[in-house]
Amino acid sequence: MSCTVRIPSPLRSYTAGAATVPAEGATLDEVLASLEQRFAGIRFRMVDEQSRIRRHIRMYVNTDEVTALSQPVRSRDVVHVICALSGG
Amino acid sequence: MTLSPAELARYHRHIALPEVGRAGQERLQRARVVVIGAGGLGSPAALYLAAAGVGTLGLVDCDRVELSNLQRQVLFDSAAVGRPKTEAARERLLALNPDITVAAHTLTLLAANVLEVLRDYDLVLDGTDRLTTRYVINDACVLLGKPLVSAAIHRFEGHALTYLPGQGPCYRCLFPAAEEGVVASCAEAGVLGVLPGVLGAIQATEAVKIITGIGVPLVGRLLTYDALELRFVELPVTRRADCAVCGEHPTITAPRDAGEVYDSAALARVRRLTAAALRGLLASERQRAGLVLVDVREPNEFATHHLQGARNIPLADLERRLAELAAAGSTPVFLCRSGRRSLAACALALRGGIEAPAHLEGGLLAWAADVDPLFEVAAG
Numbered sequence: 001m002s003c004t005v006r007i008p009s010p011l012r013s014y015t016a017g018a019a020t021v022p023a024e025g026a027t028l029d030e031v032l033a034s035l036e037q038r039f040a041g042i043r044f045r046m047v048d049e050q051s052r053i054r055r056h057i058r059m060y061v062n063t064d065e066v067t068a069l070s071q072p073v074r075s076r077d078v079v080h081v082i083c084a085l086s087g088g
Numbered sequence: 089m090t091l092s093p094a095e096l097a098r099y100h101r102h103i104a105l106p107e108v109g110r111a112g113q114e115r116l117q118r119a120r121v122v123v124i125g126a127g128g129l130g131s132p133a134a135l136y137l138a139a140a141g142v143g144t145l146g147l148v149d150c151d152r153v154e155l156s157n158l159q160r161q162v163l164f165d166s167a168a169v170g171r172p173k174t175e176a177a178r179e180r181l182l183a184l185n186p187d188i189t190v191a192a193h194t195l196t197l198l199a200a201n202v203l204e205v206l207r208d209y210d211l212v213l214d215g216t217d218r219l220t221t222r223y224v225i226n227d228a229c230v231l232l233g234k235p236l237v238s239a240a241i242h243r244f245e246g247h248a249l250t251y252l253p254g255q256g257p258c259y260r261c262l263f264p265a266a267e268e269g270v271v272a273s274c275a276e277a278g279v280l281g282v283l284p285g286v287l288g289a290i291q292a293t294e295a296v297k298i299i300t301g302i303g304v305p306l307v308g309r310l311l312t313y314d315a316l317e318l319r320f321v322e323l324p325v326t327r328r329a330d331c332a333v334c335g336e337h338p339t340i341t342a343p344r345d346a347g348e349v350y351d352s353a354a355l356a357r358v359r360r361l362t363a364a365a366l367r368g369l370l371a372s373e374r375q376r377a378g379l380v381l382v383d384v385r386e387p388n389e390f391a392t393h394h395l396q397g398a399r400n401i402p403l404a405d406l407e408r409r410l411a412e413l414a415a416a417g418s419t420p421v422f423l424c425r426s427g428r429r430s431l432a433a434c435a436l437a438l439r440g441g442i443e444a445p446a447h448l449e450g451g452l453l454a455w456a457a458d459v460d461p462l463f464e465v466a467a468g
Contacts, residue, residue, distance in 0.1 A: 013388045014387075041405060058262070084219060085245065086219040086242065087241040087242050087277075088215040
């Protein structure tokens with residue numbers, strides 16, 4: 001199943017500047033694995049070794065906040081990855 | 089406190105709005121708002137609040153105006169370059185509206201002074217450019233029960249969120265913690281000049297609404313803005329029962345600085361190399377053999393140009409890959425653009441058991457300035 005992932009500005013260096021990328025997977029975990037295959041290193045920027053979402057990152061499937069990577073993702077869903085920004 | 093005939097004329101377009109009216113304008117006149125950071129966000133926010141007739145405006149900033157600020161910091165003009173920001177901003181705001189009071193706080197906001205600075209204000213706008221300061225401000229606002237309008241920017245993207253005490257989540261509910269250096273600053277990554285104009289104006293809008301008691305504040309909703317796609321997205325944020333500062337059992341009961349990463353006792357063990365000193369070490373074959381150059385910039389910055397033999401481990405990946413460095417047995421010399429991320433790398437290395445990490449003071453910018461003028465330092 002294919003969904004769209006919105007990439008936060010600080011992680012776009014992994015996606016050659018792309019703001020949105022397509023990804024595959026029935027759960028968020030699978031979606032992140034699909035991203036990692038194409039953009040090596042990006043998953044670790046969002047999730048730590050214990051597969052916990054990093055504390056300066058939030059993820060949403062459409063407008064539902066993700067609390068566990070097992071969260072289902074359906075075809076045509078939009079996954080928002082939000083990263084704390086530091087600039088002022 | 090009432091409005092003079094001149095003030096009635098000045099604020100006529102506000103007073104003509106039934107939602108604001110004379111009573112709303114008088115509330116603005118009595119309001120005390122502090123803007124933290126006279127930068128990209130603070131510039132439009134302070135200008136609009138001064139124009140709106142906010143009676144007392146505080147400005148907190150410790151920097152001087154630099155030429156590279158003028159691309160987005162519309163409070164300042166070319167003649168202000170070199171002057172303290174708070175001083176130049178105060179003059180500009182009083183020229184715009186001489187009926188208001190502008191208080192300049194020329195200082196670095198820290199846990200030790202934040203309560204004292206914020207205590208006398210009704211509302212706080214966060215436009216700082218340091219993640220760690222965002223937490224100091226948030227925690228102080230929660231502890232003091234002050235409304236806080238936060239915004240932040242990076243390249244083409246911006247965020248805004250309003251905190252109202254007892255009515256919704258705080259910034260720490262949004263992002264429980266973040267380490268400085270994990271997210272690149274505007275200086276490193278660049279920023280579209282007009283981007284903070286949009287976000288700073290949103291902060292001023294929220295301030296005027298909260299003061300006058302109109303509309304629906306941006307509470308419990310994170311507003312994200314992507315300038316490249318001209319897209320606003322709103323995402324729900326709920327208060328965390330386990331929030332360290334506004335939760336059911338808070339563990340933060342007084343402001344604290346981000347000591348976790350920048351532990352001063354630990355950082356005393358960091359070997360700080362000037363560009364010339366590093367050149368000397370690299371020139372000696374014996375000394376070079378004991379070093380491993382670790383460039384902690386992003387891969388795209390590394391690709392532009394890097395020191396010969398340097399390995400690229402972006403700062404965000406470093407914690408996971410510290411074991412590689414520890415196993416190598418060599419002294420890591422961390423490199424980045426300005427020396428900020430490499431210092432954070434040293435702190436991580438020390439926590440990870442690497443005894444004597446080194447970093448290039450002033451970063452590759454210093455290397456280009458002092459050693460190799462042909463070295464091209466990527467903007468990030």
